[in-house]
Amino acid sequence: MVSDTASQIQDFREAGRRFLRIDPLLLLATLGLVAASIYVVGAATQDDIPGDPNYYAYRQAVFAGAGLVLMLLISRFDYSRLREWKLGVYTLMIGSIVLVYAVGVSARGARRSIEFGFFNFQASELGKLLLVVALAGFVVDRTRRLQDRETTSRIVLLAVVPAMLVVAQPDLGSGLVYLAIVLAVLFVAGTKWTHFAALAALVAVAIAGVLVVAPAAGVEVLKPYQKHRLTAFLNPTDDPREEGYQINQSLTAIGSGGKTGRGDESTQTRLDFLPEHHTDFIFSVVGEEFGFVGAALVLSLFALLIWRALRILTMSKNFYGALVAGGITAMLMFQVFVNVGMTIGIMPITGIPLPLVSYGGSSVLTTLMAIGLLQSIHAQARETAAAKGL
């Protein structure tokens, strides 16, 4: 009886310690962004569904709630086990992406998600995290041969396959994220600079091929709208009706927000001038409704998030953890910079969501799970350090 109670107390302490081993600042950044997301999505969409002003906010809150639970569960779990499952994870990723082709629902000419009751599962979103986990595993297996060209090309190929699959959905944005992930994983693993230089040359050739040679040969790799979107930001006023329209409206929204935002006078958002205002252009809503102050606050939370992620990278108890943390960090950074850059007119429109803030179950759950992994890496590192310290 007494020992039972004692062991229970022991268990509680243990649980508390484990919980305390997660990174509080990372948690703070996460919670802050989730809260901002629910608030901004709510503000942006209050007139979208007649009679149900909180439709999107409510759903986003449910996604976030589920995601936070998942995040905490994952943080308790030793991520190192995932390394052994790399083949399964990789297969799951490819399989789910292929499944989308088979049973996915199309929306606006793109087939990107599988319909479940409550939400549409976007395989390419979860794929981002699965790719990080799998790639890190494959890299660790070849630790001794990291400097081989073969290693680099194999790893790149492992990422290019799913990237091609999602680009064909078409989901150009996710494809680019996959490429950013593989580069980051290789970068953190210590791949030689010359390999990166070769990859850069390869990318340049590929871009030239896709944009110039293939069309000349009669093969259109990119859909015309994708090409348009990629180039429209360079000169938005040239094309005020189509892609340029989105950029112009986004700039108008953010610019008109001024220092402190327009609040309820946010006509760009409320009157639908801003396209995709709860998903890809959510940052423009932040800029319009809450101004420079609001945008800076959200960006600061992201900065905090990325700082903590990089710090966790350096703390990792093992090489695998460092690679996973590197991949996740790159995934977050790339999405934040490309998405925000798009809304302020310095990056092309690629359909990449703003992690945690953009509305969407797949993206929110994936990002929170990724952060859960970061927390797991952090907790494991603290635990190892504590054990060593003892």
Add this chain to the structure above:
Amino acid sequence: MYLDNERRPTLTPKLAVRVAIMGGIALVAFAIIFFRLWFLQVLSSEKYVEEARGNQLREIKVQAPRGEIVDREGRLLVRNRVGYAVKVTPASLPDQIAERREMYRRLAKVLGMRPRVIERRVEKQLKALPFATATVKTDVPEELFAYLLERPEEYPGVTIERVFLREYPHHQIGAHLFGTVGEVSQEQLGEERYRGVEMGDRVGQSGIEAEYDRFLRGRNGATRVQVDALGNLSRELATRQPQQGRQLRLSVDLDVQRVGQEALASGTGHGAFAVMDVRNGQVIALGSQPSFDPNIFAKTIKQSDYKRLTSDETGAPLTNRAIQGGYPTGSTFKLITATAALQSGLITPDTVLYDGGSLTVGDIVFNNAGGAAHGALALRTALTVSSDVFFYQLGRDLDSRGDGLALQRWARRLGLGRLTGIDLPAEQPGRIPTPHWRNRLFKKHLTDRPWSVGDNVNLSVGQGDVAVDPMQMAVAYATIANGGRVLRPRLGMRIEDTAGRALQQLEAPTARRLKIDPSYRQAILDGLRGAASAPGGTSTEVFAGFPIPVAGKTGTAEKGLGRADQSWYVALAPFPDPQYVVAVTDEAGGFGADTAAPMARRILAELFDVNEHRIVAGGGPSD
């Protein structure tokens, strides 16, 4: 291998460098984003606030009703009614041409039009003004309004607007005066007189509506609304009420106008008349027969209707013969000949000439009408009995006197063969034949002979090539009656607010002054008075028993072989100090005394409130 990995120190210096590089990239990216945000939100925010405002604010025009037109007693001549116009908004039309055609087909069924007509009409308007709405039909019944409103999904892009349409309660009466109202054209938008008019506004296109458009048109109201990205209205912000146009009071007397048109219709049905105040140029009535019902112009007129209204077979009802008909005048021209002969010193009022029944000029014999011979007579009697030979001699002698153009000069001075300047846009000048005119035609082989003295002889009695309308004739007679002021006839009398309070008097300026010797004037008026009252006067019988002393001249113009003579009468009353001039002509009425003079009597009776029935019943003047 697993253990090996576990033992590997994770934070190697190499990794530290690479993490630092990632952190550096993040730092630079954040810095760029912050600077960009600062630029957008702090440095350029005003510009973007403006853009956001421009995005969402629209002005919706609220059409102002046009001012109404009333007669001199305030009786409504032209009023407004609310109609429903079917329009299409290009932005909401289906994109596919096939879908559009399908919609036009459905719409055509409801509107009772042909789909092709709708399509052509819409595409034409959209071509001219790509973003404006295009009108399909201007006036549809109210039931249709409700029907279309309830089925927006069946008729995408179709909207119904309330529009003000003109209505003419008196139908044919005064039809030629008012003119039409229609959407402003591209060319008109550039004109000074249409300043402030916007695309799509309806303005006066002819007649009084065009002449007084700037008073009648009113000021459009506007509703400032907030719209969303699809152009749907999200809320109304402010409204500026439309201001109805000014009321226009015409000098026209509806009763006189009606009686005049009825009188004309009782003849051959082709003719015109003008009634004017000789002191100030106010037009009391101005009519043309055949007439038409201007209500058909309230909506878009059908091509077939328009053809019917302008074809010669139907007598071209749209033609306003009172200001556009060029007619020979017959003996009513003698007033001009008399004035010219007196003023140029050819005769005095007492100069006696001999009328032997005919006059030979060159080898042509000019006879008196009806073969009469009036013997020796002076001007007064010559006018009273309408001696042609008397005036032939004047015409002959004026042709050889000075430059030979005295008759033409005086005709033009008195306002014949030129625009009177009436406030109606479509006036025609007519013609006074001159040697110059005929010789030029002859040179171009358009006529068989050059000018000869015979032409002047013909002109002296208003025969031949002279082409004059009743309004001009009224102006000429009024000039003699008022002692030399050539008036510019005016229909518009006063601009009023909607309650009928005067805002601005429209004075008719005198076109010019002629020096007419008062004794000459008196002689002419005496002659005309005799013609309507003395024994042997050409219209004495017509005016028997008429209580108002009338001075008037008959005219019977020959129009060539096989065609009935044109009948004229011009009256001045009351004698000796006339207030009104009445000029009437019937294109095929024969002798002036037979047709035109009785018409003039009916008009004068209405003008002076003479109860003709009582006179007839009593068999003589009432007082």
